[in-house]
Amino acid sequence: MNLFYSFLAGLFSFFSPCLLPLLPSYLVYIGNISSFSTFQSEKKSLIYHTLFFIAGFSSVFASFGALGSLIGKLLIGYKTYILIIGGTVLVIFGLFTMGLLNLPFLVRQIGIDLKERPQGLAGSFLVGITFGLGWSPCIGPALSSVLFLSLTSEKTSEAVIPPLFYSLGLGVPFFVSALLVDVLLKHFAKIGTFAKYGKLILGFLLIVIGVALITGHYVELTLRLSKLQRFF
Numbered sequence: 001m002n003l004f005y006s007f008l009a010g011l012f013s014f015f016s017p018c019l020l021p022l023l024p025s026y027l028v029y030i031g032n033i034s035s036f037s038t039f040q041s042e043k044k045s046l047i048y049h050t051l052f053f054i055a056g057f058s059s060v061f062a063s064f065g066a067l068g069s070l071i072g073k074l075l076i077g078y079k080t081y082i083l084i085i086g087g088t089v090l091v092i093f094g095l096f097t098m099g100l101l102n103l104p105f106l107v108r109q110i111g112i113d114l115k116e117r118p119q120g121l122a123g124s125f126l127v128g129i130t131f132g133l134g135w136s137p138c139i140g141p142a143l144s145s146v147l148f149l150s151l152t153s154e155k156t157s158e159a160v161i162p163p164l165f166y167s168l169g170l171g172v173p174f175f176v177s178a179l180l181v182d183v184l185l186k187h188f189a190k191i192g193t194f195a196k197y198g199k200l201i202l203g204f205l206l207i208v209i210g211v212a213l214i215t216g217h218y219v220e221l222t223l224r225l226s227k228l229q230r231f232f
Helices: 001-012 020-030 044-074 076-097 120-134 142-150 161-179 180-187 196-216 219-232
Strands: none
Touching: 001 142, 001 161, 020 044, 020 120, 020 161, 020 180, 044 076, 044 120, 044 142, 044 180, 076 142, 076 196, 120 196, 142 161, 142 196, 161 180, 161 196, 196 219
């Protein structure tokens, strides 16, 4: 269930109102393309750059997961309190994501500001790292919930898996967008309508996971929802 949720969290993070509307601009910057009109002629290059961009933020998220596991081992004696506190934070994040709670500090972007885009595929990888470190309101709450699941992992090798599935959920739409960029530009207005629903679904998931952790029913919820994974 952790992996299924992590993937969905990444997927709905992509369809958030603060990321999806900027997708064409992201692709221009990631692919180092001069304008929207050159997308088709530089499509192959854009796909390669997008893959390196995805690899960049995936490496950051996996590193966060490993660090979370190490911290979790140090606080293993306080696991009950950590689950309650973490669940409360997730509920707050869920309300924020749904637009029911105003938290100005979550709106601020933290990270490295690249004034000039580095050249080449290595540059796209660095852009991905910068994106991962940004902790923008697009990915912050959802990623935090996934990293909290890593915090409870007993092994560091297991702790990096949820963030990687989150990266997969976030990265697949980026890759598909680069692959079908010509179709995307024609129907982008229609795709943008999913943004408002994405944040509501993601917020609801955060609240459900948070309440389950607070009440001690997370394991029970995991067992019930694990049956649904067979259909995906």
